[in-house]
Amino acid sequence: MARPRSPLLSRARIRDTALELIDAEGIDALSMRKLALELDVKAASLYSHFPNKDAVLDAVANLLTQRVDTSGFRSGWRAGLETWGRSYYAALSAHPRAAPVVAAGTGRREDFLAMADAVHGGLVGDGWPPRHATMIAASVKYLVIGAATTPFGSGFADDTRVYLDRYPNLVQAHLIPDHAEEIDEDSFELALGCLLSGLEPLHASFADAAARRRRAGTSR
The missing domain is CATH 1.10.10.60 (Homeodomain-like)
Known part of the structure; x- marks a missing residue:
């Protein structure tokens, strides 16, 4: 045959x-x-x-979503967001032209819905109110999609003559394309770290409020 x-x-x-x-x-x-x-x-x-x-x-x-790791939420909200954000960025930055497919919406995509459920559950389970959990997940998604689909170096020419005289603050900009991948990865890490550090005091305030409610309830 x-x-x-x-x-x-x-x-x-x-x-x-x-x-x-x-x-x-x-x-x-x-x-x-x-x-x-x-x-x-x-x-x-x-x-x-x-x-x-x-x-x-x-x-x-679904294939790209399967490569995203949500297991970090077992170690707390911040570890969960770090793991989720980094793996999400890695999955989409490897296929930037396909990123809009993932970003377009959930529909009936089982793997995407499972990822969203794990993220929301991890955040709420560690003390975030549901509304804030939704906004935090959206904020990380915006960061990931933007970082994966808009390389910073793509906006700069590699010819130093473009910047001489007219753009004195950009005299090193012609070097950016040669370091584009490094810049993109480091910039994503900086943005993710700043976002998570900025959320820390807000999370602490919710934890304090929850503790006060528990004490008030037990004192009755």
Whole structure:
């Protein structure tokens, strides 16, 4: 029996190929027809695995979300946010063109919903009021998405002549593109650390208020 010309189709193979196309050309370039051409199959073959392009994008979003670690919340809210934020940033910065797929919303994406549930539960379980837990999770998400999709060095030319005379405060800016990855990673760490340090006194105030309520309740 002759061997198939190309590997058999599977949901995982279709999803992974879609991610490769997004990485190379962006989300707008992805279509079921183009995906079929890349896989060397007829477009109709894809529909036995995914009903439409949106379902493929959901699978891509779930794949990236699976690489995000929420286990740190077992050690407290700050450790949880550090682990979650760093792993979230690593997952999306490795595929910046696919980041909008994750950022677009949850829909019925099971892995995204499980991640959101773990983050919210970890924060509330360690003393944050639900409303603040929601805002904190949103703040970290904004930081991650922005850092993963907007490299700082992309705004600067590597030609020193661009900055001479006219922009005296940017005479070293031509060096930024050569250190772009380092700058982006260090800047993300700085922003995340400042956010978490700024939350510390607020969390302490909630803990103090909760302790006062407990004391008041036991004194009755």
